[in-house]
Amino acid sequence: MKHTLSVLVENKPGVLTRVAGLFARRGFNIDSLVVAETESLAVSRMTITVDEQDQPIEQVTKQLHKLINVLKIIDLDPTASVERELMLIKVKADAEARAEIMQMVEIFRARIVDVSSEVLIIEMTGARDKVSAFVELLAPFGVVELTRTGHIAMSRGKRPT
Amino acid sequence: MKASRVILEALKREGVDTIFGFPGGVLLPIYDALYDFDLNHILVRHEQGAGHAADGYARASGKVGVCLATSGPGATNLVTAIANAYMDSVPIVAITGQVSRPLIGLDSFQEADVTGITLPIVKHSYLVKDAGDLPRIIREAFYIASTGRPGPVLIDIPVDVTREEMDFDPAVLPAMQLPGYRPTVKGHPKQIREAARVIAAAERPLIYAGGGVISAEASEELRELAFYGHIPVATTLTGKGCFPEDEDLAMGMLGMHGTPYANYSLSRSDLILAVGVRFDDRVTGKLEAFAPEARFVHIDVDPAEISKNVSVEVPIVGDAKRVLAALLVELKKLDLSPDRHLTWMKQVEAWKRDHPLVIREPEDGEIMPESAVNKIWEVSRGEAVVCTEVGQHQMWTAQHYPIRHPRRFISSGGLGTMGFGFPAAIGAQAALPDSLVIDIAGDGSFQMTLQELATAVQYGLPVKVCIINNQYLGMVRQWQELFWRGRYSHTCMECQPDFVKLAEAYGALGLRATKPEELEEVLRVGLTAEGPAVIDIRVKREANVYPMIPAGGSVGDMIMTEGDR
Numbered sequence: 179m180k181h182t183l184s185v186l187v188e189n190k191p192g193v194l195t196r197v198a199g200l201f202a203r204r205g206f207n208i209d210s211l212v213v214a215e216t217e218s219l220a221v222s223r224m225t226i227t228v229d230e231q232d233q234p235i236e237q238v239t240k241q242l243h244k245l246i247n248v249l250k251i252i253d254l255d256p257t258a259s260v261e262r263e264l265m266l267i268k269v270k271a272d273a274e275a276r277a278e279i280m281q282m283v284e285i286f287r288a289r290i291v292d293v294s295s296e297v298l299i300i301e302m303t304g305a306r307d308k309v310s311a312f313v314e315l316l317a318p319f320g321v322v323e324l325t326r327t328g329h330i331a332m333s334r335g336k337r338p339t
Numbered sequence: 340m341k342a343s344r345v346i347l348e349a350l351k352r353e354g355v356d357t358i359f360g361f362p363g364g365v366l367l368p369i370y371d372a373l374y375d376f377d378l379n380h381i382l383v384r385h386e387q388g389a390g391h392a393a394d395g396y397a398r399a400s401g402k403v404g405v406c407l408a409t410s411g412p413g414a415t416n417l418v419t420a421i422a423n424a425y426m427d428s429v430p431i432v433a434i435t436g437q438v439s440r441p442l443i444g445l446d447s448f449q450e451a452d453v454t455g456i457t458l459p460i461v462k463h464s465y466l467v468k469d470a471g472d473l474p475r476i477i478r479e480a481f482y483i484a485s486t487g488r489p490g491p492v493l494i495d496i497p498v499d500v501t502r503e504e505m506d507f508d509p510a511v512l513p514a515m516q517l518p519g520y521r522p523t524v525k526g527h528p529k530q531i532r533e534a535a536r537v538i539a540a541a542e543r544p545l546i547y548a549g550g551g552v553i554s555a556e557a558s559e560e561l562r563e564l565a566f567y568g569h570i571p572v573a574t575t576l577t578g579k580g581c582f583p584e585d586e587d588l589a590m591g592m593l594g595m596h597g598t599p600y601a602n603y604s605l606s607r608s609d610l611i612l613a614v615g616v617r618f619d620d621r622v623t624g625k626l627e628a629f630a631p632e633a634r635f636v637h638i639d640v641d642p643a644e645i646s647k648n649v650s651v652e653v654p655i656v657g658d659a660k661r662v663l664a665a666l667l668v669e670l671k672k673l674d675l676s677p678d679r680h681l682t683w684m685k686q687v688e689a690w691k692r693d694h695p696l697v698i699r700e701p702e703d704g705e706i707m708p709e710s711a712v713n714k715i716w717e718v719s720r721g722e723a724v725v726c727t728e729v730g731q732h733q734m735w736t737a738q739h740y741p742i743r744h745p746r747r748f749i750s751s752g753g754l755g756t757m758g759f760g761f762p763a764a765i766g767a768q769a770a771l772p773d774s775l776v777i778d779i780a781g782d783g784s785f786q787m788t789l790q791e792l793a794t795a796v797q798y799g800l801p802v803k804v805c806i807i808n809n810q811y812l813g814m815v816r817q818w819q820e821l822f823w824r825g826r827y828s829h830t831c832m833e834c835q836p837d838f839v840k841l842a843e844a845y846g847a848l849g850l851r852a853t854k855p856e857e858l859e860e861v862l863r864v865g866l867t868a869e870g871p872a873v874i875d876i877r878v879k880r881e882a883n884v885y886p887m888i889p890a891g892g893s894v895g896d897m898i899m900t901e902g903d904r
Contacts, residue, residue, distance in 0.1 A: 187519075188518070188519060189613065191466075192466070195455070195458065196458060199458045199459055200459075203459045236646070237643065240642050240643035240644050240645075243642070243643070244641070244643055245519070246462075246483060246517060246519055246520045247519055248519050249518055250519075258354060282882040314884045
């Protein structure tokens with residue numbers, strides 16, 4: 179099972195290296211890692227997705243806790259949190275294919291953000307599975323380039339993340 | 340005040356009296372401030388020596404050890420020593436000079452990214468970008484190094500930072516900013532009650548104690564608990580001395596070269612109280628076969644050690660001293676009559692009686708290595724501070740030099756650093772000037788850091804080096820003999836210095852014993868010498884360390900003696 183860890187860290191130089199280095203040294207695998215600032219300037223959030231099959235989650239969180247700059251770790255409950263990922267995807271879209279692609283964009287509530295004669299850039303936000311499903315549907319048209327931000331998440335209701 | 344002086348003032352405020360270092364270009368401002376500052380500085384001959392000396396100083400004294408090295412090669416020379424302190428959880432603060440801020444990242448002369456290089460082997464590290472942060476950073480570094488699970492902290496200071504002028508008042512303590520660092524010291528009361536319950540209910544209890552007992556200063560609490568509960572105590576290498584080894588309940592060291600009775604007890608125990616240990620592979624051997632009948636209570640200050648290698652039934656995160664004291668209070672509420680596990684105690688005694696560690700008789704007029712260690716113990720009346728290098732001599736010392744007090748046995752356990760013992764002994768001697776400090780060395784290990792003889796002579800640190808000299812890299816040779824069909828690939832040191840002349844060349848006393856009948860007299864002269872001494876003890880060359888459980892094996896695979904395989 180995949181776990182989404184919300185890791186609050188001090189916003190200081192070198193903290194990302196410490197976290198990434200810890201994963202490398204202990205032989206832990208990272209599926210996805212997003213680092214960005216939070217509502218507080220002094221604190222950044224790392225949203226780290228790891229697979230329980232690759233390593234015991236308890237060891238991952240305990241080792242992370244030992245880093246002096248790590249403030250708090252929450253293993254987010256997927257049923258009680260909102261998960262999102264942003265993707266930009268560039269697909270081949272000649273006159274023939276264009277209508278069909280636009281229809282799919284409509285259904286998935288994605289957006290076309292750039293148009294040229296041969297390709298379209300589509301912006302898509304959603305849970306990881308939905309984003310992946312969309313990629314699969316577009317594949318037959320020819321995906322030219324693709325970039326994803328990685329997975330972020332937030333606890334539902336008043337519970338902190 | 341100049342920032343360079345602020346650094347020294349801040350060190351002094353932390354209670355530092357001695358630092359081990361080696362100067363260099365970017366350290367000139369700090370060394371200039373040291374010139375007339377009231378702080379002992381011991382000039383080593385290689386930065387690795389400074390790091391190990393700080394380590395030995397810390398282990399012997401219980402204080403934080405401090406070492407100082409210049410940028411680039413000076414800093415990289417500290418790496419082994421930092422890794423060593425990290426693996427054995429020893430509190431040291433390593434200060435390195437760095438090139439000036441505008442030059443960082445430009446591949447400048449003697450530049451090395453030492454915070455990057457040491458990232459996986461420090462408890463924490465700092466690159467100081469602003470002189471104003473120095474007082475806070477130094478305070479935090481000592482606090483982090485010495486609290487929770489101790490470990491090394493590195494402070495990398497660019498030279499231009501040390502040249503700045505700043506305000507400093509030693510009476511004003513800077514506030515620490517460590518919102519993410521809160522070690523758990525007090526064990527959970529419910530867990531402690533549960534631990535007491537399972538200990539009282541056990542039929543075959545055993546204590547497995549390690550270095551954490553020593554770093555928590557919990558030896559007295561451990562002793563009281565063991566006596567009260569009549570529980571035998573086996574220790575790890577780094578835990579040696581945390582329980583008096585001449586007590587009836589003492590089982591000596593466990594693991595690969597542990598005593599047969601410690602390992603037999605482990606294999607039959609139904610309840611193991613593990614304190615300040617990390618279930619290292621040299622102790623457990625094959626994990627599935629480790630203590631197969633036992634349930635575990637594990638006390639450790641580092642939550643990440645709980646259930647890392649072996650799954651534990653009653654974990655207690657906390658400081659060993661406090662938890663053991665609280666556990667004793669709980670045990671006293673329960674019935675713990677000595678009769679409750681009489682059969683077990685009889686069994687343990689029988690193992691101890693029937694399978695003692697053996698000191699072999701001299702063969703062909705040669706000195707047996709373990710008898711040399713035994714003689715060192717005898718001549719020093721078992722009261723020396725004993726350091727070791729790494730290899731066969733280390734295991735013979737662990738087996739045959741019983742230690743009665745904590746902080747009297749100093750050895751590189753986790754990292755297994757050859758060359759550690761001698762500089763560590765120099766550090767221990769600096770911390771305990773009135774004690775007899777002996778480095779029991781191998782001829783291979785000693786050659787890795789013997790240049791520190793000059794340091795010992797220069798500062799009148801009367802460390803005694805006893806080389807158990809078999810002219811082999813003995814432990815590797817032993818493995819080659821036992822597991823690699825006797826193909827001694829590059830383990831024979833055909834060329835060796837004359838250690839007696841070498842000692843004399845450095846201005847130390849050099850002595851040699853080649854026959855069993857010479858040994859006692861040579862040791863008497865050497866160990867009572869006023870200054871540093873090197874005693875070259877020529878032993879039977881191909882003697883092996885027994886008993887031995889081969890790597891990845893279990894108690895059933897134990898080789899008791901020569902030809903037992």
